[in-house]
Amino acid sequence: MDAKTTPDAKRAAPEPLRRPSREEAEAAVRTLIAWAGDDPAREGLIETPARVTKAFGEFFKGYEEDPAEVLDRVFDEAGGYDDIVLVRDIPFFSHCEHHMVPFIGKAHIAYYPGQGVVGLSKLARVVDLFARRLQMQERLTQQIADAIEDGLAPRGVAVLLEAEHHCVSMRGVQKSGVSTITTSFTGVFKQDVAEQNRFLTLVRGR
Structure with missing residues (x-):
C-alpha cells in the first residue's frame, strides 16, 4: 500500500x-x-x-493574496533588454511570528530577465504580500525569491532584506538600532560570486 x-x-x-x-x-x-x-x-x-x-x-491581509496573480502579466517586449533589473529600498513591515511584534525595514530585489519583465510595482507588491503575514525574516526573504523565480522564470534572482526587529528593541535584551540582514540568491546570482557582488554594490551604491 x-x-x-x-x-x-x-x-x-x-x-x-x-x-x-x-x-x-x-x-x-x-x-x-x-x-x-x-x-x-x-x-x-x-x-x-x-x-x-x-x-x-x-x-495580515497577505494571507488572502496569491503571488501568482500578482506576477501573472509578464511583458515579452523589453527592447531586447537582458541586463540586471534592480528595485531597491522597498519599505515593508511585518510581524514576528514568535511575539507578534513588528519588524520594519527595506527590501532590495534584482533579477535577470528570462522570458520577459514585469511591472516594477509588482515586485513591491510581492514583498507586501508575504510581509503581511506572521513571519520570520529568513522565510520572508526566501518566499519573495521563490515567488519571483516561479512567476518570471528569470536567469537569476537576488533578494536582500534589512530590518529592525522590535522584539529585540522593545523586549528581551532591549537593544534598539540592531539591524538584521538576510539574502537569497538563485540562478546566476547563486552560481557566480561576481554577480552577488555586483548586486550588493548596486544596493549599497547610494
Whole structure:
C-alpha cells in the first residue's frame, strides 16, 4: 500500500483551519486587555477590540493574496533588454511570528530577465504580500525569491532584506538600532560570486 494512502497518513492529515468570527476575535482582544491589567469596559478601551480586529485585517491581509496573480502579466517586449533589473529600498513591515511584534525595514530585489519583465510595482507588491503575514525574516526573504523565480522564470534572482526587529528593541535584551540582514540568491546570482557582488554594490551604491 502506498504510504500516502495508509490509515495513519489519513489520520495525520490536518483539519481545515476554522477562521474565528469577528465577535470571537474582539472577545479575545478584551481578554488580553484584562490580562494586561486594564479594564476593557472603560471609556478609552471600549472600542479598542473592534479597532484591533480591523487593524489585524490590514496587517495580515497577505494571507488572502496569491503571488501568482500578482506576477501573472509578464511583458515579452523589453527592447531586447537582458541586463540586471534592480528595485531597491522597498519599505515593508511585518510581524514576528514568535511575539507578534513588528519588524520594519527595506527590501532590495534584482533579477535577470528570462522570458520577459514585469511591472516594477509588482515586485513591491510581492514583498507586501508575504510581509503581511506572521513571519520570520529568513522565510520572508526566501518566499519573495521563490515567488519571483516561479512567476518570471528569470536567469537569476537576488533578494536582500534589512530590518529592525522590535522584539529585540522593545523586549528581551532591549537593544534598539540592531539591524538584521538576510539574502537569497538563485540562478546566476547563486552560481557566480561576481554577480552577488555586483548586486550588493548596486544596493549599497547610494
